[in-house]
Amino acid sequence: MRMSAQVSDVLIIGGGILGLSCAWSIASSAPKGCRITLLEANTLSSGTTSQAAALLTRARPSHEMARLVATTFDAIDRLETELNESLPLRKVGSLHISTSDLSNDYLTSTESAARSFDLRYQWLNPNQVQPLSPWLKTQKIKSALLVEDDGYMDPVQLSQAYASAARKKGVQIIQGVSIKDLLVSSQGIQGVLTNQGVFEAPQVVCCAGPWSIKLLHDYDVRLGMAAVRSHYWITEVNHALFPSHAPMVIMPDINAYARPEVGGLLFGLRDQQAVYAFPDQIPASVHGFEFDQDPTGLECLEQQWQGLSDLFPALNDIGLAHYISGISSYTPDGKPIIDETSISGLYVATGCSGGGIAISGGVGEAIANLVLNKTTIGSLETFSINRFGAINPLDQAFMVTCALARSQKKSG
Ligand SMILES: Cc1cc2nc3c(=O)[nH]c(=O)nc-3n(C[C@H](O)[C@H](O)[C@H](O)COP(=O)(O)OP(=O)(O)OC[C@H]3O[C@@H](n4cnc5c(N)ncnc54)[C@H](O)[C@@H]3O)c2cc1C
Numbered sequence: 093m094r095m096s097a098q099v100s101d102v103l104i105i106g107g108g109i110l111g112l113s114c115a116w117s118i119a120s121s122a123p124k125g126c127r128i129t130l131l132e133a134n135t136l137s138s139g140t141t142s143q144a145a146a147l148l149t150r151a152r153p154s155h156e157m158a159r160l161v162a163t164t165f166d167a168i169d170r171l172e173t174e175l176n177e178s179l180p181l182r183k184v185g186s187l188h189i190s191t192s193d194l195s196n197d198y199l200t201s202t203e204s205a206a207r208s209f210d211l212r213y214q215w216l217n218p219n220q221v222q223p224l225s226p227w228l229k230t231q232k233i234k235s236a237l238l239v240e241d242d243g244y245m246d247p248v249q250l251s252q253a254y255a256s257a258a259r260k261k262g263v264q265i266i267q268g269v270s271i272k273d274l275l276v277s278s279q280g281i282q283g284v285l286t287n288q289g290v291f292e293a294p295q296v297v298c299c300a301g302p303w304s305i306k307l308l309h310d311y312d313v314r315l316g317m318a319a320v321r322s323h324y325w326i327t328e329v330n331h332a333l334f335p336s337h338a339p340m341v342i343m344p345d346i347n348a349y350a351r352p353e354v355g356g357l358l359f360g361l362r363d364q365q366a367v368y369a370f371p372d373q374i375p376a377s378v379h380g381f382e383f384d385q386d387p388t389g390l391e392c393l394e395q396q397w398q399g400l401s402d403l404f405p406a407l408n409d410i411g412l413a414h415y416i417s418g419i420s421s422y423t424p425d426g427k428p429i430i431d432e433t434s435i436s437g438l439y440v441a442t443g444c445s446g447g448g449i450a451i452s453g454g455v456g457e458a459i460a461n462l463v464l465n466k467t468t469i470g471s472l473e474t475f476s477i478n479r480f481g482a483i484n485p486l487d488q489a490f491m492v493t494c495a496l497a498r499s500q501k502k503s504g
Pocket residue numbers: 105106107108109110111131132133134135136137138139140141142143144145146147148269270271272299300301302303304307322323324416417418419420421441442443444445446447448449450451504
């Protein structure tokens with residue numbers, strides 16, 4: 093007997109933070125009766141979302157990016173109201189420090205971004221930094237800017253909040269359904285073929301994270317992004333060195349960031365060599381995946397040890413309890429892709445370049461406006477799918493370009 097197709101008005105591929113935020117945002121503005129379905133191959137937020145350090149930094153040199161993050165903070169407030177519970181947003185602030193003249197521009201542009209978004213911020217002297225972040229060797233610091241309104245939040249809990257609020261608005265979320273093919277006609281997208289039959293819909297939003305590259309490439313939709321390594325370590329617990337109220341610390345001179353993590357310090361280093369994976373190397377589950385280059389991250393740690401331990405001398409004595417190596421979907425300019433594709437009715441939201449948790453609210457809102465044909469405040473041109481010209485995401489040289497965008501990232 094032939095299984096009959098399930099029919100929806102909007103179908104979302106992927107139950108990571110972006111799929112869930114899109115589902116919630118679309119359901120928030122859609123006309124009554126709009127049938128929205130989200131399909132996730134594994135379990136919700138088990139993909140790259142589960143690996144995030146989840147820094148939510150708002151003061152960004154790009155106004156468009158800063159606006160996406162601001163919308164996430166608004167979304168968190170709205171989710172708390174809709175769910176009638178408080179979410180574990182740790183509003184500890186972000187401390188941006190320079191240890192050389194090279195990062196002066198970075199600090200000044202962060203300050204002007206904070207000012208233009210009306211965020212609370214202040215310049216601190218080393219004596220003021222010490223009690224906030226006892227692990228930092230403050231003699232090395234030339235200037236320090238504290239953006240007080242920033243914070244971090246468990247990425248799985250934020251995703252679950254989007255999911256619960258979306259379900260309350262009637263979104264159907266189905267796990268264990270893997271999209272095998274897109275159903276495309278001359279009119280545009282018609283739906284998807286999955287391991288559980290056909291799901292029809294005239295509008296489909298692809299939020300399949302790094303898996304999107306291959307899924308869409310088969311239909312000649314070329315996403316300008318690559319699967320690039322993001323990784324961090326977590327030290328052993330030391331409450332005196334890493335108090336829970338300590339701010340996140342962004343260290344552009346040494347390509348590093350840090351934040352407290354249950355009594356230890358979580359610190360991430362941006363690879364200075366290109367570390368990336370080919371799309372067909374990405375397994376269904378990202379956990380335990382090792383990149384071909386420097387698979388254990390030790391080369392990177394050794395290379396950047398001196399700079400890091402100059403600022404964090406206790407690193408020479410304290411143990412490292414955990415190492416998390418994850419996959420980020422990086423574009424050459426470090427900005428996401430939020431757009432309708434060349435297939436009518438097929439949209440894409442991915443390429444978050446290590447910032448998908450922070451921008452999740454803004455991406456959801458932008459996709460909802462596209463799908464529902466509403467106006468977005470500000471232009472989405474910055475995030476257009478065609479902005480990189482004729483690229484081939486399966487070309488190794490292009491992947492290196494994307495990986496270098498990560499190496500050069502300075503902000504949180
Ligand atoms: C180590 C690390 C640190 C990070 N730190 C930060 C940070 O500090 N701040 C920040 O904002 N961001 C950070 N990020 C980035 C952030 O994790 C990502 O940008 C974000 O999680 C992307 O979410 P997503 O929904 O696009 O992807 P994912 O969470 O990967 O979701 C995609 C989903 O699609 C599903 N899927 C794929 N193919 C199919 C298919 N064919 N059928 C059905 N389902 C499918 C997958 O199973 C998966 O669940 C970090 C990332 C890493 C790896």
